[in-house]
Amino acid sequence: MERCIDGVCSGIFGSAVFSDTVMQERLPKPIYKKLKKTIKEGLPLDPEVAEVVACVMKDWAVEIGATHFTHWFQPLTGVTAEKHDSFLTPTGDGKAIMEFSGKELIKGEPDASSFPSGGLRATFEARGYTAWDCTSPAFVKDKTLYIPTAFCSYNGEALDLKTPLLRSMEALSKQAIRILRLFGDTTTKRVVTTLGPEQEYFLVDKELFMKRKDLIYTGRTLFGAKPPKGQELEDHYFGILKEKVSRFMHDLDEELWKLGVSAKTKHNEVAPAQHELAPMFATTNIATDHNQLTMEIMKKVADRHGLACLLHEKPFAGVNGSGKHNNWSISTDDGRNLLDPGTTPLDNAQFLIFLVAVIKAVDEYADLLRFSVATAGNDHRLGANEAPPAIMSIFLGDELTSVIEQIETGVVKNNGTSRTLEIGVSTLPVLPKDNTDRNRTSPFAFTGNKFEFRSVGSSQSIATPNFIINTIVAEALSQIADRLENAGDFRAEVNAVVKEIISKHKRIIFNGNNYSEEWVAEAERRGLPNLRTTVDAIPALIAEKNIRVLEKHGVLNRAEIYSRYEICLENYIKTIRIEALTMIEMASRQILPATLSYVRKVADTVASLRAADADYSCVKEELDELVTLTSGLKAAIDKLDQKIKEADASEGDSLSHARAYKDVIIPQMNELRAVADRLETIVDASLWPIPTYGDLLFGV
Numbered sequence: 001m002e003r004c005i006d007g008v009c010s011g012i013f014g015s016a017v018f019s020d021t022v023m024q025e026r027l028p029k030p031i032y033k034k035l036k037k038t039i040k041e042g043l044p045l046d047p048e049v050a051e052v053v054a055c056v057m058k059d060w061a062v063e064i065g066a067t068h069f070t071h072w073f074q075p076l077t078g079v080t081a082e083k084h085d086s087f088l089t090p091t092g093d094g095k096a097i098m099e100f101s102g103k104e105l106i107k108g109e110p111d112a113s114s115f116p117s118g119g120l121r122a123t124f125e126a127r128g129y130t131a132w133d134c135t136s137p138a139f140v141k142d143k144t145l146y147i148p149t150a151f152c153s154y155n156g157e158a159l160d161l162k163t164p165l166l167r168s169m170e171a172l173s174k175q176a177i178r179i180l181r182l183f184g185d186t187t188t189k190r191v192v193t194t195l196g197p198e199q200e201y202f203l204v205d206k207e208l209f210m211k212r213k214d215l216i217y218t219g220r221t222l223f224g225a226k227p228p229k230g231q232e233l234e235d236h237y238f239g240i241l242k243e244k245v246s247r248f249m250h251d252l253d254e255e256l257w258k259l260g261v262s263a264k265t266k267h268n269e270v271a272p273a274q275h276e277l278a279p280m281f282a283t284t285n286i287a288t289d290h291n292q293l294t295m296e297i298m299k300k301v302a303d304r305h306g307l308a309c310l311l312h313e314k315p316f317a318g319v320n321g322s323g324k325h326n327n328w329s330i331s332t333d334d335g336r337n338l339l340d341p342g343t344t345p346l347d348n349a350q351f352l353i354f355l356v357a358v359i360k361a362v363d364e365y366a367d368l369l370r371f372s373v374a375t376a377g378n379d380h381r382l383g384a385n386e387a388p389p390a391i392m393s394i395f396l397g398d399e400l401t402s403v404i405e406q407i408e409t410g411v412v413k414n415n416g417t418s419r420t421l422e423i424g425v426s427t428l429p430v431l432p433k434d435n436t437d438r439n440r441t442s443p444f445a446f447t448g449n450k451f452e453f454r455s456v457g458s459s460q461s462i463a464t465p466n467f468i469i470n471t472i473v474a475e476a477l478s479q480i481a482d483r484l485e486n487a488g489d490f491r492a493e494v495n496a497v498v499k500e501i502i503s504k505h506k507r508i509i510f511n512g513n514n515y516s517e518e519w520v521a522e523a524e525r526r527g528l529p530n531l532r533t534t535v536d537a538i539p540a541l542i543a544e545k546n547i548r549v550l551e552k553h554g555v556l557n558r559a560e561i562y563s564r565y566e567i568c569l570e571n572y573i574k575t576i577r578i579e580a581l582t583m584i585e586m587a588s589r590q591i592l593p594a595t596l597s598y599v600r601k602v603a604d605t606v607a608s609l610r611a612a613d614a615d616y617s618c619v620k621e622e623l624d625e626l627v628t629l630t631s632g633l634k635a636a637i638d639k640l641d642q643k644i645k646e647a648d649a650s651e652g653d654s655l656s657h658a659r660a661y662k663d664v665i666i667p668q669m670n671e672l673r674a675v676a677d678r679l680e681t682i683v684d685a686s687l688w689p690i691p692t693y694g695d696l697l698f699g700v
């Protein structure tokens with residue numbers, strides 16, 4: 001669902017996109033019609049259509065400067081991948097022509113055997129295939145035609161993030177249509193999920209960035225004492241944009257608009273140097289592609305402006321980290337939002353069915369939802385009083401919660417008189433679309449006509465959280481449809497289903513402060529899972545009930561699930577290992593030498609004072625502390641090094657390996673950091689080898 005931005009930029013917007021308008025202008029009418037039908041109904045593409053589309057697409061791309069094409073895909077590394085092929089085909093007479101066939105458009109065979117497959121591909125069939133996702137438009141960037149694709153193995157197993165997302169959209173469409181038919185909708189052919197991901201990020205000075213190995217290798221600072229000023233004055237949030245930042249944002253908007261990404265809102269965020277960009281929502285798979293593009297272009301444009309863009313969930317300790325608010329809804333192919341309450345009793349009844357389906361889904365699969373945002377980076381954020389906790393719950397707001405309660409009891413409480421609130425007969429009270437005092441601490445908040453999943457990490461692909469949400473909601477809808485389709489009295493059954501789901505799953509609804517200690521205790525009483533870390537959350541993926549739901553809806557099969565499980569654990573281990581090794585390198589080759597220079601300086605001072613018969617006691621005190629800390633630093637480095645060796649040498653499966661990293665390596669990293677950060681506050685600033693938090697956070 002493409003939206004256009006009006007105004008001055010409308011000329012730029014989508015100028016590098018093989019958009020609907022371009023297709024309509026350039027494709028022969030029958031071909032255009034067939035392609036549109038394929039896209040709208042999610043059908044397989046006719047090879048003859050592909051042949052024509054390829055040719056027209058190539059001509060268009062060449063006209064705007066493209067010389068190459070690439071099948072653009074999203075392997076399980078979480079970042080996008082591409083291999084460029086030239087359109088040039090030698091003709092044998094020393095000349096060449098520009099060619100691009102339907103086959104090349106539909107299917108690619110990158111020799112992509114080095115991408116993680118979690119054991120899905122044996123070496124002899126290492127080849128992966130990419131297949132055009134014709135529901136997401138192609139575009140030209142850096143003289144290359146980008147074709148959004150899904151990436152599968154020889155046997156059709158998903159090797160990427162896009163495939164399960166597309167499958168889950170299919171599953172949800174199928175089940176949602178069953179519900180729509182029950183409510184008398186005979187025309188809707190396809191239901192899609194819509195998505196507006198708000199992207200948070202940090203900008204720091206590029207030169208300073210280049211002086212920090214931790215930022216270069218891991219995307220976050222592994223050392224750094226707290227500066228005198230952080231975010232306590234709250235003077236950055238929504239504050240005036242600095243000129244350099246503003247220039248960056250303008251440039252970024254323009255680059256994104258060209259690619260059809262409808263970047264809409266931009267502002268400063270809570271932490272110093274932190275910002276946010278929100279696009280207009282789009283169909284989930286397109287929004288996912290666009291979010292990947294957004295992250296990539298942010299980095300590129302930042303570089304051009306002498307800045308570095310940090311997308312890590314927690315680049316700096318002590319100030320807020322970054323997330324991605326995943327605004328999600330369900331819509332018919334003609335743009336009717338199914339999470340919009342509506343004004344007639346019938347609309348309300350249908351709305352309530354979709355609403356309770358989400359409630360049921362989140363309660364039954366809270367663990368799977370938690371898994372979908374589990375990464376080493378996000379562990380620093382979730383539950384750290386700046387982002388929702390690891391406990392999944394839903395915020396409905398007071399009005400809707402009261403409606404839900406009234407439905408459950410069957411009695412309308414207000415107005416003195418009590419009457420029955422019967423779904424499908426009574427109209428719901430008008431619900432404010434944007435509740436201004438809405439709860440920012442909730443992981444999964446209803447915001448008037450959509451849900452906002454706030455636990456998603458800033459650097460992660462939004463494909464995983466969304467294929468999980470789509471799948472679990474599809475399952476809830478399918479169970480509801482099973483019942484309603486067999487009901488004698490439809491209206492009575494709708495009432496019964498909604499009531500039952502509310503009674504059974506209301507424990508997942510929580511409108512209070514999710515950051516509080518009381519909620520942790522309360523959630524435990526309610527029996528809600530609290531999977532605190534990534535390592536606790538990953539096994540949820542292979543819980544039997546979760547395998548069952550993913551298999552049932554054809555989103556992932558058992559082998560694909562196990563491969564993802566392995567890859568997630570490996571990613572975790574690798575991430576922490578790189579961080580630990582980076583710490584060792586920085587501590588032993590930068591911090592320790594700097595500290596030793598300072599120790600010598602102070603020791604020399606002590607010696608000179610003593611020789612001059614002056615009072616050297618306070619300098620001696622400083623020297624003693626320095627020597628103690630320096631020995632502590634050295635010991636902590638050696639200990640971390642030793643522990644990594646032990647963790648890697650220990651026998652056991654990936655899960656126990658990951659546990660060792662969480663339980664042994666991370667605490668040791670914290671110990672090393674504590675000593676180094678203390679030293680930073682004592683050592684001569686001119687000797688300190690890396691830019692400080694103050695430099696980075698206030699340096700732009």
Ligand code: ADP
Nearest residue numbers: 194195196197278279280281327328329337450
């Ligand atoms: P906030 O107040 O949380 O900063 P907004 O209300 O401005 O956010 O909207 C945030 C995001 O929600 C935007 O990207 C917007 O496009 C998206 N959004 C709005 N409606 C829908 C919808 N029906 N489906 C998905 N996303 C939506």
Ligand code: MG
Nearest residue numbers: 198325326452
């Ligand atoms: Mg938001």
